[in-house]
Amino acid sequence: MAEVEIAEHALDDLGPVDYLVIEFPAGHQTFTGEIAEELVRLVDAGTIRLIDAIVLTKDENGDIDAVELSDAGDLGPLVQLEADLAELLAADDVINLANAMDPGSVAGVIVYENVWAGPFAAAARRAGGQLIANGRIPIQAIIASIEADDALDENGA
Amino acid sequence: MPLRPARIGRVGVVGAPVAKAAVVSAAVRPGPAPVAKAAVVGAAITPGRRRRI
Numbered sequence: 001m002a003e004v005e006i007a008e009h010a011l012d013d014l015g016p017v018d019y020l021v022i023e024f025p026a027g028h029q030t031f032t033g034e035i036a037e038e039l040v041r042l043v044d045a046g047t048i049r050l051i052d053a054i055v056l057t058k059d060e061n062g063d064i065d066a067v068e069l070s071d072a073g074d075l076g077p078l079v080q081l082e083a084d085l086a087e088l089l090a091a092d093d094v095i096n097l098a099n100a101m102d103p104g105s106v107a108g109v110i111v112y113e114n115v116w117a118g119p120f121a122a123a124a125r126r127a128g129g130q131l132i133a134n135g136r137i138p139i140q141a142i143i144a145s146i147e148a149d150d151a152l153d154e155n156g157a
Numbered sequence: 158m159p160l161r162p163a164r165i166g167r168v169g170v171v172g173a174p175v176a177k178a179a180v181v182s183a184a185v186r187p188g189p190a191p192v193a194k195a196a197v198v199g200a201a202i203t204p205g206r207r208r209r210i
Binding site for chain 1: 159160161163164165166167168169170171172173174175176177178179
């Protein structure tokens with residue numbers, strides 16, 4: 001019973017879990033280690049918790065290859081994160097995620113908990129709130145909105 | 158696909174094929190005035206900006 005209570009408590013404090021697929025198109029792959037350093041910085045700061053990470057490649061024929069982070073060569077600072085990964089993604093997920101990639105590209109996939117949002121989300125739940133929508137606003141949409149405002153101003157509306 | 162055995166045969170969490178999102182950097186890189194576009198985005202998220210009703 002106590003274990004159930006502990007699990008429920010942990011679940012209540014869990015922040016939202018997101019994934020990112022970051023594509024590096026053919027001919028635009030300049031890996032300097034900076035990405036890994038920034039990822040470790042986010043984890044060390046308690047901003048996110050890295051749950052899973054894999055590297056995907058899609059060849060010109062559309063064939064997909066997936067490499068575990070531990071098999072991806074010199075991990076640099078990512079070594080300290082790799083040991084704590086949960087392997088949440090299933091093989092089917094890999095195929096679904098790779099669908100977004102262009103042929104000839106490499107992509108890094110990360111799944112992470114937004115630790116920073118956990119206490120806020122828990123407080124909202126305790127107050128009876130429930131998340132009914134979320135999303136990301138594309139930069140393009142922000143530009144379009146501002147430019148539409150500017151056009152209205154110029155026209156004296 | 159040399160994935161760990163634990164990933165094989167498990168129920169996935171993504172659910173469906175993912176569509177490619179609009180490339181965000183393209184919004185501020187090309188065009189005649191990339192710096193101006195970046196400034197526009199900055200202005201849009203500046204505290205104090207009020208919506209037009």
